[in-house]
Amino acid sequence: MHVEPVQPTVKNPPEQFAGDVWVDMIAVPHERDQRMSVAIVKFAPGARTAWHSHARGQYLRVTQGIARFGTRDGEIIEVHAGQTLYTPPGQDHWHAAADGCFMEHIAMLESGDDPATTTVWKEHITDAEYDGQVTA
Template sequence: MIIEPKTPTGKGPAGWFTGDVWLDVIATPKADGQRANLNRVRFTPGARTAWHSHDLGQTLHITEGVALLGTRDGTVIIARPGETIYTPPGEEHWHGATPTDFMEHLAVYDTSSEPPLGANWLEQVSDEDYNRR
């Protein structure tokens, strides 16, 4: 076994997020054949991801606050601590905090063998899409 040092918390890239988002990388593939990634993601009130999809899907586990999760058909799901949301491969979606509260989730996804290697980042989520609930 190996104890890995904690990686520094990083600010989410502006191209991937609206508002302030902080990322902690918890796990990445270590050996041939492994693909799992695990990140802790913390959103300030009103912060959200850009539209994106994952080649091999994504699982989000809400640990704090209230999460908003949107799909291209206009559906916005509200999720609370302890709830887990699965997004199938290729489904374009976004997720973030409510306008008034922080939100934290654990994000699990597999790295694919072809670019974009896990996430395909698209355009920013409009205020209209974000406020649809």
Template sequence: MEAGEKAPAERFTGDVYLNMIEAPAEPARRAAGLVRFTPGARTNWHSHANGQVLYVTDGVDLVGTRDGSVVRISAGQTLKCPAGEEHWHGATDTNLMAHIALVVGDRAGDGTTWLEPVTDGQYADALSTVSG
């Protein structure tokens, strides 16, 4: 399988690759993509109008929220991000991670609102939360 297209640097820190499985289209507006993260790579803060489902296929996925909570999900596990919740996700600092991301878009596209990057300090705090 190909690595996919390099994800846009304005939405991610580090090297991230995206294989779109399905783009949002009427009437379902469902989007699905296989997203691969190199060690230390992560999304910017973002939210989804209708929520998001993440299914980890390889490695360990860290998912952080604005209240400082961090969830660690491993290959074979699924996590649902509630509608409108600002969060980020990414790989640990030592391992690759891949997940399938599923969203139901809105009339404007995939329903994702992209925000500022996760700082190195926020990422380091997330790593210490899940390793300690």
């Protein structure tokens, strides 16, 4: 048993995020058979991910602000602090901070059988996709 070393906050890359987004890793696998990764991700107002999917799905627990999540079929969900969103394996989605507020969430996911498929990054979302009407 040991206390994990503190990792520095990292700004996420512009190839995968639009706007200012920072990540603090909480947990990463140590052993070959471990799969879980956990991170705190902080979004500036209006900042967003590109389209992406996860081989084994993802849980996102909003801890501050209002998050917006979108899917390829045009569904947009707003999630508030204290709520958790689940995206199933392989589902293309994006997440973002709502305009006018910072948003923070805890991201929890498992590595894919092939680590290259854990998260598959795609194109950036458009302003129209981000600005879409909340459907749920």
